[in-house]
Amino acid sequence: MGNGITIKDVAKASGVSLATVSRVVNGTDMVSEATKEKVMEAVRSLGYNPNNAARALVSHKTNAIGIVVHNLHDPFFYDLIRGFETGAQQTKYNVIFCSVLGSDIKSKEKYLKYLTNGVVDGIILYGSYLTDESVTRYLKDRDAMKYVMIENDIPDFSCNKLLIDNTGGAQSAIRYLKNKGHHSIAHICGNPNKKVTIDRLNGYLNEMRLAGLEIHDGYIGHTSTDYKSGYERMREMMELPCRPSAVFCSDDAIASYAIRAATDMGLCVPKDVSVIGFDNQTILPDCYRGPRITTVEQPLHQIGYDSVALLSQQLEDQKTVTNVRKTYETRIVEKETVAAVGK
């Protein structure tokens, strides 16, 4: 690794001690201008770069932040990643991403074990998978590490938490539909392994009850881990004896497939059936070309940015030990897939 040049070579070349080279390179203690120049000259001509493993070992600091997500390729992450990148650009920390495919808990553990043992100073974890129990147990044990959990409120785990009001957002979606005159409102759930799916389902259930709206047979559709299955669920719902006039989809990617299904059946969205999604996802999978999807927005870019900024700030001032807990509000973004009915 590296080019083989160590601090020793620099010390020799410039005729000073290792300690002095270290001080010059790090700009810590006072060093006379003369020796500083001698050392810098040697650093330059030798092409010296400090070994990060050695630094980490002795200083217990890596100056790096790790971000762990599932399915980094998912266009869902577009805004979130931009947020991370923008945050990264503003910090001295090196920001590295790790991705696990699907809900492969084994690789998630592997990456977390890797990162938490001498590789990064802090970790940003996005998303809550119901299969995460062993991961959580492991993390709780690493108390020296700083965490930002996004969209994941692990009980009994005190760390920074940036949360989204998913239940409230789902409720606002139902209220919005009701105000548009809809009474027959169905729900297509998301990935069954994610906690967010349950939260949004609960929001649907709560608000339907509060609004006094009946949930007919077949009004709750469960997708697989694949957004695509939203297509089949929508198909089934559209063939229900008591066909819903509106469908709340757990996320925009599912909504995009649901709208394709309706369209393929000869139905017009929103004239024949209204659809509302969640996320306000900028980029949809699989070249969606339907109407712009009315949705419940969560501020993903902001959250990505905030998470990096928060973590690097906390790592810098060691005083700031108080963990942040913040819940981001959602808002309805009206586009083209919900129509008013009745009235």
Add this chain to the structure above:
Amino acid sequence: MGNGITIKDVAKASGVSLATVSRVVNGTDMVSEATKEKVMEAVRSLGYNPNNAARALVSHKTNAIGIVVHNLHDPFFYDLIRGFETGAQQTKYNVIFCSVLGSDIKSKEKYLKYLTNGVVDGIILYGSYLTDESVTRYLKDRDAMKYVMIENDIPDFSCNKLLIDNTGGAQSAIRYLKNKGHHSIAHICGNPNKKVTIDRLNGYLNEMRLAGLEIHDGYIGHTSTDYKSGYERMREMMELPCRPSAVFCSDDAIASYAIRAATDMGLCVPKDVSVIGFDNQTILPDCYRGPRITTVEQPLHQIGYDSVALLSQQLEDQKTVTNVRKTYETRIVEKETVAAVGK
């Protein structure tokens, strides 16, 4: 970092030497079943995990691979990232991503300096930026590191190179259009900082010459670093006195904006003007909803997968020192944006 449990604690708890613990944990040398069990028990009950910085320092191996790209958020990367992820899943190496925003060479250098000094054993670098000179100079000096350069054939730099025949691909696009009866073919170039832009432009120029087709005034449009500027370039071309019947765009993202421009001007693609792109990009920016774009495909998923597989295999068997050089061929994928004319 970590949980504070070191190899010393394990040695003490199980009544053996550090060396023995190391041997058990790494499964290297022979150790008797009895002591092996004692040690493993201590490892488990203490929750010991080896410190990667210490390991890296002494063994000169990190068991990690770094991937560096520009604009990780760009949906262009969808297939490539899936390829990286799939490759990562199949290797014991920890795969980490670093992203630099725009063509921020300063951060690129920062990340490369970080990775190459005790953090990873090998690096995959995607893309060729014309501003990369200092980066290249730096990398050439790190000969102990293994590299896979994708889409970047740095002269005098011997490393693994996975290349795409961009010039050939561009030529095939022009030939394809000519075979469809087009004689007035314009070209919208891509990001001026990328070498790929020049290669594809050269392909266009070559093939136009070979085909004996004239490049009229205004037939070559230059975009900024933003795909969006493809919109303006297309607008201008459509107002040319000698309006082209077909436009070859340097990539699909630009093509998507070009098609929007034509459509907004009341032109129909491909009836009034044909458009061909490059990349066969699965997911387009900014919710494109036009026709499916006929394009020159490059096998991004395969390249992503191959790069990780190649690097981890080379790091494993140290004998395989011969660098691989492979050029992936492109192929035309006919979709909905090119029509035949004349005849």
Add this chain to the structure above:
DNA sequence: CTGAAAGCGCTTACAG
């Protein structure tokens, strides 16, 4: 302002 020395947590010949 500068240096000698200890030590971070591990691995790996070298002995036995």
Add this chain to the structure above:
DNA sequence: CTGAAAGCGCTTACAG
């Protein structure tokens, strides 16, 4: 099969 010891490349009190 197991242990004592050296050393990876750095930083940081501690002296001076």
